Amino acid sequence: MSIELKMPALSPTMEEGTLAKWLVKEGDTVAAGDLLAEIETDKATMEFEAVDEGVVARILVAEGTDGVKVGTVIAVIAEEGEDAGSVEAPKAEKGQPKAKETAEKAGPAETEEKTEPASAPAPKRGEGDRVKASPLARRIAAEKGLDLSALEGSGPNGRIVKADVEDAKPGAAPKPQAAASAAAAAPTAPAAAPAGEAKPVWFDDSIPHEIEKLSNIRKTIARRLTEAKQTIPHIYLTVDIRLDALLKLRGELNKGLESRGVKLSVNDMLIKALGVALEATPKCNVTFLGNDMVSYKRADVSVAVSTPSGLITPIVRDAAGKSLSKISTEMKELAGRAKDNKLKPEEYQGGTASISNMGMFGIKQFEAVINPPQGMILAIGAGEKRPYIVDDALGVATVMSATGSFDHRAIDGADGAELMKLFKELVENPFGMIA
Known part of the structure; x- marks a missing residue:
């Protein structure tokens, strides 16, 4: 019978955490005491150990995912003799993120970005559509002066990733509507507002800057x-x-x-x-x-x-x-x-x-x-x-x-x-x- 690994409460006050890094991948064999992941709490980054042996059958929460509630199933371990490939992911309980959602919400590490082939052709964007791009891709695009709305993404669901912007050349200035759409989608203020909200009136985006996501600490x-x-x-x-x-x-x-x-x-x-x-x-x-x-x-x-x-x-x-x-x-x-x-x-x-x-x-x-x-x-x-x-x-x-x-x-x-x-x-x- 498969074993569900749930987000642990690593401190008495912890209600949610960030799955900072996976130390294993699907298909790996683990034993009790092996390190599985690094989890960032509201106080520190701590290591999460396996308590049983088996094979990592499913990783359900992508590394880098914020706000993972304590008790959320983050992975499934297949026990000895069980076919890891046949293990199905458990149905997400109410309030728990689905695996696909966590993968899309999680920003890739700045040192390495994984890309996956899209399962279906990405739909063409209209001028008013929100640009889907990883945080790293947005940052590189801002540094190179690229218009994200003019690029086609090779990531899941047409998401623009690192590889899409690294070799791209700055082109002609985008149409006003497209520029407004790209500006609204890109994080442009230290206190980044959700999509659709206006930027703070005090923010001057003409000043060279970087956006750094706050850690739980x-x-x-x-x-x-x-x-x-x-x-x-x-x-x-x-x-x-x-x-x-x-x-x-x-x-x-x-x-x-x-x-x-x-x-x-x-x-x-x-x-x-x-x-x-x-x-x-x-x-x-x-x-x-x-x-x-x-x-x-x-x-x-x-x-x-x-x-x-x-x-x-x-x-x-x-x-x-x-x-x-x-x-x-x-x-x-x-x-x-x-x-x-x-x-x-x-x-x-x-x-x-x-x-x-x-x-x-x-x-x-x-x-x-x-x-x-x-x-x-x-x-x-x-x-x-x-x-x-x-x-x-x-x-x-x-x-x-x-x-x-x-x-x-x-x-x-x-x-x-x-x-x-x-x-x-x-x-x-x-x-x-x-x-």
Whole structure:
């Protein structure tokens, strides 16, 4: 009996995902544990494994398809002894896309575009018809100044594909009606409107540009940050912190850790300091829930990591209770997998507070947006030589600015100030965080 593979729920909040890439093709034999596909969720790109052995009989959802609902049948596996060629695709349930629909909706990868012979001659287009073309073909056509309405497509149902535009030469200017039809069909604005909608009045398509489709991760970032700024009343508290003692201790610790292959970063030590400060000021280690308040007994620090897909925040669990060497080793491993979109959901979901360090970019000071449902985030600026009062005398010290963003519904200004004061003391007297 054939086995239906369904779009899995790879995180508790996942309702739909993008089938980013198939790692198998029809006719391939697979065993339990083999990788079948890469699926992009609202947080990361994750691998989908086979749980049974058999032969891939049908692939029902093309790679690149967006908005595939959890539970949608994406492929069929023929079991041992079953004729894969005789396996029929299951009937699509209400609300589920059909295989043909997903293939037409999915845009081909930019590095390679597959073309299929049309099963029937493509119908001739009239001047008012919408031009069918792949996103890659549209982009190449725009770069070469081609009129898509003047081309005949060799793809399914007359769809214009990469091969059709690569060798085409720019011709005479199209008729006004055809130009309008092509312009309406081509994606011309960053916020691309559905076919038939007018372009935004602010958009000037005479400026050279590219259209980049938003990933699920970027869409989630946009939604969550908008939600945070619209619903959370932020209060910002900034302190200047002298780093000389912490830098001296870091150098001494790294000499001792060299034989173990561990090299502490300043950020590793700041994660530890924030964890200790949160546990010492529990009124800031909270989540606001409308009519309730969650007070955490442990500090799990989410650390902002920039990746090609956008920002993600892997979590250092129990930051106050871990050694600096453990935090350093853990962060290097988490950051590496974050940049490869290989984090597991439990490694980035949760956390009681966040830290974002932009000092390596030379940013002196900034105010970070709270990562809901957390109650605060700490923004770290660059350490720099500044005039500073040392022992009642003007001197020069290495100083950084740190700004805490607090959810004012849950955290009073005085409590936020207490956390910032303690964080400053721990950094300026770093033995206090490792004792």
